[in-house]
Amino acid sequence: xxxxxxxxxxxxxxxxxxxxxxxxxxxxxxxxxxxxxxxxxxxxxxxxxxxxxxxxxxxxxxxxxxxxxxxxxxxxxxxxxxxxxxxxxxxxxxxxxxxxxxxxxxxxxxxxxxxxxxxxxxxxxxxxxxxxxxxxxxxxxxxxxxxxxxxxxxxxxxxxxxxxxxxxxxxxxxxxxxxxxxxxxxxxxxxxxxxxxxxxxxxxxxxxxxxxxxxxxxxxxxxxxxxxxxxxxxxxxxxxxxxxxxxxxxxxxxxxxxxxxxxxxxxxxxxxxxxxxxxxxxxxxxxxxxxxxxxxxxxxxxxxxxxxxxxxxxxxxxxxxxxxxxxxxxxxxxxxxxxxxxxxxxxxxxxxxxxxxxxxxxxxxxxxxxxxxxxxxxxxxxxxxxxxxxxxxxxxxxxxxxxxxxxxxxxxxxxxxxxxxxxxxxxxxxxxxxxxxxxxxxxxxxxxxxxxxxxxxxxxxxxxx
Numbered sequence: 026x027x028x029x030x031x032x033x034x035x036x037x038x039x040x041x042x043x044x045x046x047x048x049x050x051x052x053x054x055x056x057x058x059x060x061x062x063x064x065x066x067x068x069x070x071x072x073x074x075x076x077x078x079x080x081x082x083x084x085x086x087x088x089x090x091x092x093x094x095x096x097x098x099x100x101x102x103x104x105x106x107x108x109x110x111x112x113x114x115x116x117x118x119x120x121x122x123x124x125x126x127x128x129x130x131x132x133x134x135x136x137x138x139x140x141x142x143x144x145x146x147x148x149x150x151x152x153x154x155x156x157x158x159x160x161x162x163x164x165x166x167x168x169x170x171x172x173x174x175x176x177x178x179x180x181x182x183x184x185x186x187x188x189x190x191x192x193x194x195x196x197x198x199x200x201x202x203x204x205x206x207x208x209x210x211x212x213x214x215x216x217x218x219x220x221x222x223x224x225x226x227x228x229x230x231x232x233x234x235x236x237x238x239x240x241x242x243x244x245x246x247x248x249x250x251x252x253x254x255x256x257x258x259x260x261x262x263x264x265x266x267x268x269x270x271x272x273x274x275x276x277x278x279x280x281x282x283x284x285x286x287x288x289x290x291x292x293x294x295x296x297x298x299x300x301x302x303x304x305x306x307x308x309x310x311x312x313x314x315x316x317x318x319x320x321x322x323x324x325x326x327x328x329x330x331x332x333x334x335x336x337x338x339x340x341x342x343x344x345x346x347x348x349x350x351x352x353x354x355x356x357x358x359x360x361x362x363x364x365x366x367x368x369x370x371x372x373x374x375x376x377x378x379x380x381x382x383x384x385x386x387x388x389x390x391x392x393x394x395x396x397x398x399x400x401x402x403x404x405x406x407x408x409x410x411x412x413x414x415x416x417x418x419x420x421x422x423x424x425x426x427x428x429x430x431x432x433x434x435x436x437x438x439x440x441x442x443x444x445x446x447x448x449x450x451x452x453x454x455x456x457x458x459x460x461x462x463x464x465x466x467x468x469x470x471x472x473x474x475x476x477x478x479x480x481x482x483x484x485x486x487x488x489x490x
Contacts, residue, residue, distance in 0.1 A: 199226025
C-alpha cells in the first residue's frame with residue numbers, strides 16, 4: 026500500500042533507522058492487522074539503502090524459496106543463483122551475507138507467516154541461519170506479517186525457535202486522529218472527526234476517503250458498493266485469523282448493537298457465560314475489541330465492572346450499518362441503507378467516536394501544554410452499577426486532583442444544564458471523595474451558550490474546550 030504522502034510513523038521510522046545504524050546485525054519483527062501500512066513503512070525506510078524486498082505467498086515452501094533466490098540473484102547479479110533451483114535456504118542467505126559485506130544490507134520478507142504456515146520446520150531452519158550466518162554479518166533482517174496470531178506464534182512467542190533472537194519489534198497500529206489533518210488538508214474539525222469515525226486510522230481506508238468532501242458520498246462509494254473491497258473487508262480480515270468466523274461475527278455484531286457486559290453478550294447469543302471468554306480474548310489479541318473498567322478501579326484485572334468495546338471504528342461502523350442491512354444491499358436497495366445511515370450516523374456512531382477523541386487526543390493535548398498544574402496519569406471513562414456514566418474522568422494517582430468531563434457532538438451549543446447534571450454524577454464517584462480537588466472540562470463540536478461561557482469565566486476550575 027503506497028499513499029500519496031507518508032504521514033506519521035515517526036517513532037517507528039526512527040527506531041528502524043537506529044537499528045540500521047547499529048554496528049551489530051539487526052533482526053526486527055514488524056506485525057499488525059492488514060491495511061495498517063506495514064509494507065509502506067518498511068519500503069519507505071528501505072529507500073536509498075541496499076535492500077532486498079521479498080513478498081511471500083501462500084504457495085509451498087519450495088516455491089517461496091526459489092522465488093526468494095530469484096530476487097536475491099537479481100539483487101546480487103549472481104547468474105549461477107539465477108539459473109539454479111535451490112534445495113535449501115542457507116546458500117541464499119550466505120550469498121546475501123557475502124555480497125558487499127562492508128555495507129549493511131536490509132533484507133525484508135513480507136507476509137512472512139505464509140512460509141512458516143506451509144512448512145513449520147522453516148522457522149527452526151531460519152533460527153539456525155540467523156545463529157550461524159546472519160547474526161555475524163552486516164545484515165538487517167526484517168520479518169513483516171499481517172496475521173497477528175500467526176506472526177506472534179512464529180516469531181515472538183516463547184515456544185518459537187526464533188524467540189530471543191530479535192533485536193526489536195514493531196506492532197503497527199492505526200494512525201492517531203491528531204494526524205488526520207495531514208490527509209484531509211483544509212477539512213473542518215467536524216469533517217476530520219466523521220472521516221476518522223469510519224476509516225478508524227487505517228491508511229488504506231483513509232486513502233479511499235481522501236478525495237471526498239462529503240462523508241456520506243464516501244460511504245456510498247467505498248463501503249455500500251458491492252464492488253468495493255471495504256464491503257466485505259471484516260469477513261476477509263477475520264477468515265484469515267480464526268476458523269469459526271460466524272461465532273466471532275455474532276459477538277462483534279452483539280457488541281456493536283450496544284451490549285457491552287459479558288452477561289448481556291452471552292445472553293443475547295444464548296451462550297454459556299463460561300464459553301465467552303475464549304472468543305473475547307481472541308478478539309482482544311486481534312485489536313478488534315478491548316475490555317474497559319471504570320478509570321478509578323484499583324485492580325482493573327480483577328474488576329467485575331468490565332465492559333467490552335469495539336476498538337476499530339471501521340469494524341464498528343460496518344457491524345452497525347452494513348452487516349445488519351446486507352439483504353437490502355444485495356437486493357440493490359442501497360438507498361434504503363443510506364437513509365438509515367444518514368438518520369443515525371451522528372447520534373449512534375460519530376458521537377461515541379468523538380468521546381474517544383476527547384479522551385485520547387484533546388485531553389492529552391491539554392495536559393501537555395500545562396492546562397492544569399498537574400498531569401493526570403489516568404484518563405478514561407467512569408460508570409457504576411446503576412448505569413450512571415461520566416464521559417471523562419482523569420486523575421492524578423499520587424495526588425488529590427481529579428477532572429470530570431462531558432462531550433457532546435450535537436448541532437446545538439452546550440448549555441449550562443450539562444454542568445449541573447455532571448455535578449450530580451460526580452457525587453457518585455468514591456475516589457478520595459472527602460479530600461479531592463475537582464476540575465471540570467467540556468467538549469462540544471458546536472460551542473457553548475453565552476450563559477455557560479459566563480459561568481466558566483467566573484469559575485476557574487471549569488474549562489470549555
